[in-house]
Amino acid sequence: MNQYLAVLKNCTLFREVNPSELKEILNRMKSKIVSYPTEAIIAGEGENCDHIGIILAGEIEIQKIYSSGKTVTMARFQAGNIFGEAIIFSKQHFYPGTVVSRSATKILFLHKTAVIALCRNYPPVLESFMKLLSERILMLNKKITELSLGTIRQKICFFLLEEYKKQKSPLIKLTMSKETLAEHMGIQRPSLSRELIKMREEGLIDFKKKYITIKNLKQLEESLLE
Amino acid sequence: MNQYLAVLKNCTLFREVNPSELKEILNRMKSKIVSYPTEAIIAGEGENCDHIGIILAGEIEIQKIYSSGKTVTMARFQAGNIFGEAIIFSKQHFYPGTVVSRSATKILFLHKTAVIALCRNYPPVLESFMKLLSERILMLNKKITELSLGTIRQKICFFLLEEYKKQKSPLIKLTMSKETLAEHMGIQRPSLSRELIKMREEGLIDFKKKYITIKNLKQLEESLLE
DNA sequence: GTATTTATGTAACAAATGTTACGAATTAAA
DNA sequence: TTTAATTCGTAACATTTGTTACATAAATAC
Incomplete structure (x- = not known):
């Protein structure tokens, strides 16, 4: 033994x-x-x-x-x-x-x-x-939260709000490529791109290179809760 | 006290x-x-x-x-x-x-x-x-399994296979209306109807009133695992 | 049995997402 | 700096699911 x-x-x-x-x-x-x-x-x-x-x-x-x-x-x-x-x-x-x-x-x-x-x-x-x-329970709770996100916009909003909390800034620095980010969200890269651009056009965010800027935090939260 | x-x-x-x-x-x-x-x-x-x-x-x-x-x-x-x-x-x-x-x-x-x-x-x-x-862990595991089902067909296949195990028969008796079943699956009733009809046309199942008959168990499993 | 209510099928259309392909932009390597 | 590789935006098209409306079937009430 x-x-x-x-x-x-x-x-x-x-x-x-x-x-x-x-x-x-x-x-x-x-x-x-x-x-x-x-x-x-x-x-x-x-x-x-x-x-x-x-x-x-x-x-x-x-x-x-x-x-x-x-x-x-x-x-x-x-x-x-x-x-x-x-x-x-x-x-x-x-x-x-x-x-x-x-x-x-x-x-x-x-x-x-x-x-x-x-x-x-x-x-x-x-x-x-x-x-x-x-x-284990906490980890499973987290996974359920993530799996419960329905639309691509909800997934993006959830991600951005979590990063906002982590990075303590509306200027979010991405630590991975958009392709990898899409993978983690369980969606397709072109779809992620499309929705990010839509959100930029709607004035919720801006993005350039490795950064995403949150411009309308309140609207992100509302979109998350829809 | x-x-x-x-x-x-x-x-x-x-x-x-x-x-x-x-x-x-x-x-x-x-x-x-x-x-x-x-x-x-x-x-x-x-x-x-x-x-x-x-x-x-x-x-x-x-x-x-x-x-x-x-x-x-x-x-x-x-x-x-x-x-x-x-x-x-x-x-x-x-x-x-x-x-x-x-x-x-x-x-x-x-x-x-x-x-x-x-x-x-x-x-x-x-x-x-x-x-x-x-x-709690077992319950959360179950919920994750269910939330991980992507398409309506997968949800139906999962449901039918579970009922097959429970009822020990390919003749599944539904204990709730199709509207309620759709609610539990997190989908819309007309969408459930549509997919059930498609599956019937493809020869996987048959259904009448409160009963669904599994006609191709193997295909149900394969559809679930796609 | 008849009348009423509820459930279901179905069609048409809308919305969301996936898929493919390719050019442009960015990054990395020489 | 130039070349090569990778990433990303984007368009077009396909697929899946949601939504609405209505007719039909089935179930319930009287």
């Missing part, structure tokens, strides 16, 4: 734990380490999930496999990553996809009861676990 | 706690109860959040207030609900919006440290807290 100290030390769950305490934890906690060859099925979609997995070596994916044969990768994890942490405490705790090893893999499995014991006995672990889940 | 026993008993955090234990918890935990009149600002956007709030009475909203004066309600909470639970453990723990009372309100505030102590001493509370966060 000590051979994985370095990986576990970097695992988000144990990051706030001091080295001697980590050793103690490793000695006390009830876990099992399983090795998988490449392309092994670690767990099937719909199977009960009552352990978290910490990847000690290798790489895995959670895949959605359709009856048509198509496979979509939902998530990918490597050494030091945890999977299953949001599932074990949920009401219906089943895997949302098939867990597959992409290379020779070693996984440390911790049963839910062991996780609970760990959290109770080691407050840094409890906090880290809560933080892991909380940061 | 005992006067709020009924509300707290129904609070998701204490639902798995037995009555005598709940009394003990209430006596031991360090908390403060604050009363607010209607339309009072409980916390401002960007303010530090290091307490969770449990609503004992009344109703609050988290609002996004724009400089243009417009207000968007992000979330609403009533007696028994908890707010801030995903924030206190996050890296940057500030309120994402302004917390406002919509009526005369009493809130029980629990500092992060008290929450940690509670979780350590009462495993049912720990589990409930984890479950709260976990269920």
Whole structure:
């Protein structure tokens, strides 16, 4: 077990734990380490999930496999990553996809009861676990906000207002090409260009080279909320 | 404090706690109860959040207030609900919006440290807290999946495939009007009609009254993944 | 059964966005 | 400075979805 100290030390769950305490934890906690060859099925979609997995070596994916044969990768994890942490405490705790090893893999499995014991006995672990889940929620909230933007104009307004807050100025400096910006917004570059020009013609913004100037902040907000 | 026993008993955090234990918890935990009149600002956007709030009475909203004066309600909470639970453990723990009372309100505030102590001493509370966060993550994941569907056809395919799984039959019985279904999908009813007819003409489905028959499951999946 | 109300299909048109192609402008390299 | 490469604006056309209006079908009420 000590051979994985370095990986576990970097695992988000144990990051706030001091080295001697980590050793103690490793000695006390009830876990099992399983090795998988490449392309092994670690767990099937719909199977009960009552352990978290910490990847000690290798790489895995959670895949959605359709009856048509198509496979979509939902998530990918490597050494030091945890999977299953949001599932074990949920009401219906089943895997949302098939867990597959992409290379020779070693996984440390911790049963839910062991996780609970760990959290109770080691407050840094409890906090880290809560933080892991909380940061995930905040990240998902952000993504939903972005995905909820309907029109190209709304996406541009959202972007500009966020940058205005970040850069603390109506003069926004772009750190990427318009093509890349369009990609991040999930739209086509010529469409982005078209809408930017329209907004300039309407007097909301001006732009030149790597800069966009906000000329009508209020109208940007109103367009965002439409 | 005992006067709020009924509300707290129904609070998701204490639902798995037995009555005598709940009394003990209430006596031991360090908390403060604050009363607010209607339309009072409980916390401002960007303010530090290091307490969770449990609503004992009344109703609050988290609002996004724009400089243009417009207000968007992000979330609403009533007696028994908890707010801030995903924030206190996050890296940057500030309120994402302004917390406002919509009526005369009493809130029980629990500092992060008290929450940690509670979780350590009462495993049912720990589990409930984890479950709260976990269920939220699963719900947000689901919402992202739905919001990621681009075209009307993809939305229909997704819906039909989910119902196929639920109803275990290619004969899908609709439990709502097509107008309501369109609303849930975030599209217009005539547009839904149009696409359903197109899909029928292409041989993917058939429909009559309250039933849709899946005729080409494989093609539905392929359309979903485009 | 009849009358009324609601749901649905459908057509026509409008609006928004994607796609393709190419020239102009800008940036990078020699 | 010149040349090459990349980025961007723009036009034309295609596709998708929204919107409006109205007729028909289905469901509900009496």
